[in-house]
Every structure is written in C-alpha cells, then in structure tokens.
Amino acid sequence: MTHDPHSDGLGPSAEMELDQVAMTYPGMVPVRALLPVSVRIQSGEMVAVTGRSGSGKSTLLNVLGLLDRPTGGRYLVRGVDTSVLPESGVTSLRASQFGFVFQSFHLLADRTAAENAELGLMYRGIPARHRRQAAAGALHRVGLSHRMTALPRTLSGGERQRVAIARALAQQPRVLLCDEPTGNLDRRNSELIVSLLTGLNAEGLTVLIVTHEQQIAAALPRVLSIDDGKVTDDITAAAIDRS
Amino acid sequence: MSPVTRFQRRIPPGPTRTSSRRARRRDATAALTRLGVAPSRLPVRDALREAALNVARAPLRTVLTSMGTVLAVGTAIATIGLADSASGAVSDAFNQLRATTVTFTDNNPQQEPPALTEAGEKSLDRLHGVVSSGLLWNLGNNGQLFTVSRISQPDPTGQATASLPMTAASPGALATAGAITSTGRLYDEGMDHRHDLVALLGSAAASQLGISSVALSPAIYVGGVRLTVIGIVHSTTLASEVLLGVIIPPGAVQAIPGQGSTETRQIIVQTAPGAAQLIGRQGPYALDPYQPSRISAAVPIDPSHLRNQVSGPVTSLLLAVAIVALVVGVIAITNTTLLSVIQRRPEIGLRRSVGAAPRHIAVLIVSEAALIGVIGGLIGTSTGVLITATVSASKGWEPVLDPALILSAPLVSTIAGLIAGLYPAWRASRVSPITALER
Numbered sequence: 001m002t003h004d005p006h007s008d009g010l011g012p013s014a015e016m017e018l019d020q021v022a023m024t025y026p027g028m029v030p031v032r033a034l035l036p037v038s039v040r041i042q043s044g045e046m047v048a049v050t051g052r053s054g055s056g057k058s059t060l061l062n063v064l065g066l067l068d069r070p071t072g073g074r075y076l077v078r079g080v081d082t083s084v085l086p087e088s089g090v091t092s093l094r095a096s097q098f099g100f101v102f103q104s105f106h107l108l109a110d111r112t113a114a115e116n117a118e119l120g121l122m123y124r125g126i127p128a129r130h131r132r133q134a135a136a137g138a139l140h141r142v143g144l145s146h147r148m149t150a151l152p153r154t155l156s157g158g159e160r161q162r163v164a165i166a167r168a169l170a171q172q173p174r175v176l177l178c179d180e181p182t183g184n185l186d187r188r189n190s191e192l193i194v195s196l197l198t199g200l201n202a203e204g205l206t207v208l209i210v211t212h213e214q215q216i217a218a219a220l221p222r223v224l225s226i227d228d229g230k231v232t233d234d235i236t237a238a239a240i241d242r243s
Numbered sequence: 244m245s246p247v248t249r250f251q252r253r254i255p256p257g258p259t260r261t262s263s264r265r266a267r268r269r270d271a272t273a274a275l276t277r278l279g280v281a282p283s284r285l286p287v288r289d290a291l292r293e294a295a296l297n298v299a300r301a302p303l304r305t306v307l308t309s310m311g312t313v314l315a316v317g318t319a320i321a322t323i324g325l326a327d328s329a330s331g332a333v334s335d336a337f338n339q340l341r342a343t344t345v346t347f348t349d350n351n352p353q354q355e356p357p358a359l360t361e362a363g364e365k366s367l368d369r370l371h372g373v374v375s376s377g378l379l380w381n382l383g384n385n386g387q388l389f390t391v392s393r394i395s396q397p398d399p400t401g402q403a404t405a406s407l408p409m410t411a412a413s414p415g416a417l418a419t420a421g422a423i424t425s426t427g428r429l430y431d432e433g434m435d436h437r438h439d440l441v442a443l444l445g446s447a448a449a450s451q452l453g454i455s456s457v458a459l460s461p462a463i464y465v466g467g468v469r470l471t472v473i474g475i476v477h478s479t480t481l482a483s484e485v486l487l488g489v490i491i492p493p494g495a496v497q498a499i500p501g502q503g504s505t506e507t508r509q510i511i512v513q514t515a516p517g518a519a520q521l522i523g524r525q526g527p528y529a530l531d532p533y534q535p536s537r538i539s540a541a542v543p544i545d546p547s548h549l550r551n552q553v554s555g556p557v558t559s560l561l562l563a564v565a566i567v568a569l570v571v572g573v574i575a576i577t578n579t580t581l582l583s584v585i586q587r588r589p590e591i592g593l594r595r596s597v598g599a600a601p602r603h604i605a606v607l608i609v610s611e612a613a614l615i616g617v618i619g620g621l622i623g624t625s626t627g628v629l630i631t632a633t634v635s636a637s638k639g640w641e642p643v644l645d646p647a648l649i650l651s652a653p654l655v656s657t658i659a660g661l662i663a664g665l666y667p668a669w670r671a672s673r674v675s676p677i678t679a680l681e682r
Contacts, residue, residue, distance in 0.1 A: 085271050
C-alpha cells in the first residue's frame with residue numbers, strides 16, 4: 001500500500017490522482033492510447049474531458065473509473081495506490097466509489113426502471129427492501145418517480161439517461177463518470193441532463209464528463225483537453241477569470 | 244557446481260512467495276479498509292432470483308436453450324419407457340404360454356409300480372394353484388415307432404400303413420395340453436375307465452393314413468389290435484409332438500403289444516399364474532410322499548427373471564442411447580449458452596462495471612444454465628411420459644415407467660445444465676467491464 005498525501009507537495013490527497021499514468025494496448029502494433037499523464041481531481045470538482053475521436057479521453061475515463069488498469073505510472077484514489085489492489089478489490093472499490101453513465105444508457109431491456117436503478121446494489125449484498133428504497137430515492141432525485149415500473153423501451157432517450165443516472169446515484173458514489181452522456185440526446189434533453197449533473201455536483205458529488213461538445217465543456221468549471229494521448233490543456237474557470 | 248550452490252537451489256521459493264502474497268493481501272485489505280470499501284458480494288438468494296428473472300423474462304432464449312435438454316430427456320424417457328413396456332408385453336406373452344406349465348417326470352421308469360399314474364392327477368388337483376393336470380407318456384422304447392394300418396390284413400402295397408409314434412394321454416392331459424379336434428371328439432374318462440379301444444389321430448398322422456373324417460368311425464390296427472378313431476387333433480398348446488402320431492387313453496394301453504420297458508411317464512400341470520414355482524416344489528410330495536426324489540419337476544423360469552432377461556440387454560442398449568442423447572443435450576446447452584453469453588457481452592460488462600465480480604457473473608450464468616436444465620428436464624420428462632403412454636396405448640401394451648426414472652430425469656438434466664453452463668460461465672467471467680462502454 002502506498003499512502004503519500006503530501007508526496008508532491010500539492011496539499012492533501014486528491015479524490016483521484018494520476019501520476020505519470022500511461023496506457024498501451026498490446027498487439028502486433030502496440031497502441032499508446034495514453035502517454036504519461038499527471039492529473040489531480042479534487043473532491044467536489046466538475047470536470048469536462050474533451051478531445052477529438054481517438055484522442056484518448058475514453059481511455060482516461062476507463063482508467064479513472066477502474067474499468068481498466070494503466071500499464072504505467074500510479075493511480076491513486078484518495079491517496080491509495082490502486083495498483084496494490086487485486087481484481088476483487090478493484091471491483092469493490094469501483095462499485096462503492098464510482099457511478100457510471102454511458103452514452104448508450106446500457107439499461108437492461110427486460111427490467112423496469114426501478115430494477116435497473118437497483119442493479120449495482122445487489123452486488124454489495126444490500127437486502128432487497130433497502131435496494132428498492134434506494135432505487136426509489138434515486139429515481140425521485142432524477143424526476144422519474146412516476147416511471148418506476150416502466151420498461152426501457154417505453155421511455156424516451158432523456159428518460160433512459162436519467163434512469164442510468166439514477167442507477168449510478170443509487171450506489172451513493174463519490175464520483176460520477178459520464179461518457180458522452182448527451183451523445184444520443186436532442187438539445188432539450190441534453191440541457192436537462194447537464195443541468196441535472198450540475199445540480200448533483202452542487203450537492204457535493206464529483207462529476208467528470210467526457211464530451212466532444214465544446215458548448216457543454218465550456219460551461220463546466222474545469223476542462224481537460226486531450227490530444228494524441230496527452231493532456232494538452234487543463235483550464236479552470238478561475239484561471240480564465242483571473243486572466 | 245559447489246555444494247553451497249546446490250543447497251541454495253534446493254531452497255523452495257514457496258515461503259518467500261507466500262509471505263509476499265500475504266503481504267500484498269494485507270496491503271490491499273488495509274487500503275480498502277482505509278477507503279471504507281466493503282467487499283463486493285452477492286447473496287445466493289439474489290443470485291438465484293436474478294437467474295430466474297433472466298430465464299423468465301427471455302422466454303424465447305430459454306425455450307431455444309432448453310430444446311437440447313428437452314430432446315435428450317424426452318428421448319431417454321420415451322426409449323426406456325417403451326423398452327420396458329415392450330419387454331413387459333413380451334414377458335406377459337411368455338407367462339401366458341409357458342410360465343404356468345409344470346412337468347413332472349418319473350426318474351426311474353423301470354421301477355414298479357410306476358410313480359406317475361392317473362391317481363396322481365387327483366393328488367395334484369387337490370393342490371392350491373393347480374388348474375388341470377394329466378398323465379402322458381410315449382409308448383415303446385425311446386423313439387420307437389409302431390406300424391399302424393387302416394386294414395386288418397397285411398398291406399403289401401403299404402399305402403394303408405404308416406410308422407407312427409404312439410402316446411398314451413389321460414383325458415386330463417388332453418385338456419391340459421389344450422388339444423382341439425378338427426373333426427370328431429376327444430375321449431373322456433368313461434372311455435378311459437372302460438378300457439375302450441379308441442384312438443385320436445394327430446393331424447399329421449391322419450394325413451399319412453389318409454383319414455380326413457371320423458363320421459364313419461374309421462378303424463386303425465396296431466399289432467393286430469383294432470382301435471376306433473373318434474377324432475383328429477389339429478392343434479395343442481403343449482406337447483405338440485403328439486400331433487405326429489396316435490393318441491390313446493391309458494386304459495387302452497394294456498391291449499397294445501410291443502411296449503418298451505423304458506417308457507418315461509410325465510404329468511403335465513397347468514397352474515394359476517404365479518403358482519408354478521410352488522407347485523413345482525409341492526408336486527413330488529403329493530405324487531409320491533414316500534419317494535418324492537423319484538420325481539423331478541420342470542418348472543418354468545420365474546417370470547420376473549424372464550422379464551429381466553428380456554429387458555436387460557434392450558434397456559442397456561437404450562440407456563446407452565439415452566446417455567448419448569444427454570451428452571448431445573449438454574453440448575447443445577453449452578453452445579446455446581455460449582452464444583447467449585456472446586450476445587449478452589454488453590449486459591455482462593455493465594454488471595461488471597456496477598460491481599459484479601467475475602465469480603458473480605459465473606454464478607449467474609451457471610444458475611441460468613441449471614434452471615434451463617430443470618425446465619428442459621421437466622418438459623422432456625412430460626413429453627417422454629406422454630409418448631410412452633400414447634405408443635403403449637396404440638400397441639395395446641401396459642405402459643411401464645419406473646418412478647425412479649421419472650423423478651431422477653429432472654435432477655439429471657439439472658446437473659447436465661450445470662455442467663453445460665461451466666464453460667460459458669468461465670468465458671462470461673472474463674468479459675471486461677470496458678465492454679459496457681463500447682458503443
């Protein structure tokens with residue numbers, strides 16, 4: 001275990017910290033998806049990750065969400081080096097720490113909105129009654145109390161994405177990782193989702209949004225720009241204000 | 244190589260590796276504790292419920308996946324059930340023909356007086372389980388033939404003469420053997436007791452002698468003794484060799500010249516079903532209480548043994564067919580489940596991303612396969628029973644189905660489903676959560 005909150009002299013440990021993290025996919029011709037990257041994301045931040053297709057932004061999200069392990073460098077979650085964790089530990093940490101929202105919603109087609117929302121809680125051994133309560137609360141938070149028993153095929157795109165957000169919220173994560181959450185939505189629903197995510201961030205949830213839509217990225221307090229696997233810009237609203 | 248080097252090489256690396264592994268595990272546990280993370284877990288009840296939901300809410304997939312088991316179990320039940328029913332019908336036929344007949348034989352024919360007489364019939368008839376009995380023996384020494392003629396004078400052309408075996412049979416023996424005449428009648432006890440010189444001709448013998456009717460009371464001559472033919476026997480259910488010759492009542496035997504000294508008397512007994520074994524044991528004592536060992540009893544094979552002998556090899560063969568069908572079923576479930584796992588990669592990836600450990604995915608897939616095995620087994624068993632009952636009814640057989648087979652079939656199919664799910668489960672557990680992010 002490595003716990004070095006002050007190792008870089010930048011203050012207390014960050015919610016997530018990438019320290020020279022690199023990612024290379026093996027193959028006949030190895031693909032360097034992420035060149036050594038160092039990024040700190042503090043608790044309660046709302047960050048946009050932008051870049052063109054194939055720039056490495058989804059790889060960055062996979063690493064941050066512990067969906068994939070980096071091939072180089074260290075990734076620390078609240079000061080704990082995740083490389084010391086076995087696969088089972090990574091799974092447990094991912095389930096309790098991170099909530100995911102995907103562009104394609106990824107709802108189970110044969111389950112109701114409530115059953116989809118409580119899916120993750122099942123793998124934490126939470127009794128069914130408590131799962132149902134948590135799912136109901138999460139659906140209420142995203143404004144879908146009235147669609148709890150609806151199957152995904154009867155929901156609109158915006159509603160499906162809100163169910164996906166409710167599924168993430170039901171697990172009470174510390175960080176919400178969103179991969180192109182508005183990619184499949186119209187303008188009105190996109191605004192609704194961004195507004196919802198902003199509201200969740202205002203309540204203290206750390207939110208990271210991967211998006212190629214500059215308009216959405218520009219509205220967020222911090223923007224990480226990635227190109228060819230490298231972080232080319234890390235701009236905060238405060239810095240812009242100062243300039 | 245120096246001794247020290249050899250010694251160093253013999254040091255097993257295990258303890259060092261183990262302690263290092265323990266240290267890593269300790270570090271990981273401490274890290275998770277510090278972050279307040281509880282281990283991911285899936286209670287068995289939730290796993291089974293989830294598997295049941297997946298099976299119930301994808302009926303088409305369930306039906307297609309379970310088809311292999313339905314066919315395998317249905318084939319197994321139907322083939323074994325039909326084999327049992329058919330062999331049951333065969334052994335019933337055996338029972339009707341043979342299993343109710345006991346034959347007593349005098350082991351010492353030279354000894355006087357003979358052990359088997361018509362009085363013995365009466366003794367046997369008093370035994371519980373005896374339906375009918377009768378005395379029967381071939382006249383003359385073994386295989387001896389008698390010159391039988393239609394005319395009293397010497398027959399130079401030989402056209403009216405034949406060499407035929409002669410059998411003495413009591414009226415009870417005729418009844419027990421199921422003798423039926425094509426013309427005329429059988430002799431009765433009165434004729435026997437009065438020593439009437441009457442005879443029956445077997446159909447073959449009558450044909451040889453050119454006698455086709457007894458309407459004019461034709462006569463035959465044996466050693467100059469005139470016997471009146473009162474009937475022609477065309478069939479018997481037992482002792483069918485009598486159809487080849489002349490049959491006379493025991494009362495007429497004394498009149499026939501040229502009898503041998505080694506005539507072996509027999510009493511044939513028709514018993515009630517299931518009584519043959521008992522009559523075979525009791526008969527010698529009833530016939531000769533002082534020398535029961537002088538009499539041997541030929542008892543038919545126990546029907547249950549007979550059934551086993553008939554059905555044993557058939558059942559073994561069909562069991563092999565059933566096992567092959569089951570293996571095919573397992574392969575079918577494995578293939579379909581594997582295909583289903585490939586189709587469900589996004590779902591599996593999603594489950595992994597929200598906290599399912601690889602073992603949770605494996606348990607889910609194995610549980611689903613086992614459930615599909617249960618469903619396939621139940622449908623297959625019902626189908627097999629239905630086929631057995633329908634075919635048996637159409638053939639007029641009594642359907643025979645072993646309850647143990649019917650009860651064990653769903654269990655076997657569950658185990659088959661479980662085994663079939665292992666490889667797909669292993670493949671599913673290796674699906675990366677990143678799959679969920681693939682658009």
